[in-house]
Amino acid sequence: MYLAALLLALPQVLLCTAFALLEHITSGGTLGSFIARAFAVLFALLSWKGLVLFLTFVALVALGFSSRFRWIGAAIWSVLIVASAAILVWILAKHLSPSDIVLLLPGVLALALSIRLIVLDRPAWAELTKKVSTSHKNPASVSF
Numbered sequence: 614m615y616l617a618a619l620l621l622a623l624p625q626v627l628l629c630t631a632f633a634l635l636e637h638i639t640s641g642g643t644l645g646s647f648i649a650r651a652f653a654v655l656f657a658l659l660s661w662k663g664l665v666l667f668l669t670f671v672a673l674v675a676l677g678f679s680s681r682f683r684w685i686g687a688a689i690w691s692v693l694i695v696a697s698a699a700i701l702v703w704i705l706a707k708h709l710s711p712s713d714i715v716l717l718l719p720g721v722l723a724l725a726l727s728i729r730l731i732v733l734d735r736p737a738w739a740e741l742t743k744k745v746s747t748s749h750k751n752p753a754s755v756s757f
Contacts, residue, residue: 614726615677615686622694622723625716629697632704684734687727694724 638650657663676686698720702709 614730615683616674618687618690618723618726618730619674619677621719621726622690622697625701625720625723626693626697628716629700633700636704680734684731687730687734691724691727691731694720694727 634654638647638654641647641650658666673686673689676682676689698717701717705713
C-alpha cells in the first residue's frame with residue numbers, strides 16, 4: 614500500500630517540481646536571465662544537491678519496507694502531497710478550470726492511502742511508547 618501511495622503521488626510531486634522550476638527560470642523576464650537561471654538549475658541538479666535529492670527519495674522509499682518506520686514515511690508523503698497540490702493550485706490558479714481538478718485525484722487517493730497507513734501503523738508505535746514508558750522500572754528490558 615505504501616508503494617501504491619508513492620507511485621500515485623509521484624507524478625503530482627514531479628509536476629509540481631517542474632512547474633515551480635519553470636516559474637523560477639522564466640521569472641527573470643529576459644532571455645539572458647532565462648539561460649542563466651536554466652544553467653544554474655541544471656548545475657544544481659547535477660551537483661551534490663541532485664545526489665541529496667536522489668538519496669532522500671531512496672530513503673523515503675526504504676521507509677516503506679519497515680513496518681516500524683512506515684508511518685514516518687507516510688507522514689512525510691502526506692505533507693509532500695498536500696504541499697505539491699497547494700503549489701500546483703497556486704501556480705496554475707489563473708488557468709485551472711473545474712475539469713482540471715481531475716489532475717489532483719491521484720494525489721488525493723495517495724493522501725488517503727498515506728493517512729490510512731499512518732492510522733494502521735500507529736498501534737505499533739503506541740506499543741513502542743508503552744514499552745519505553747514501562748522500562749523506567751528496568752532500563753535493561755527495553756527492546757527495539
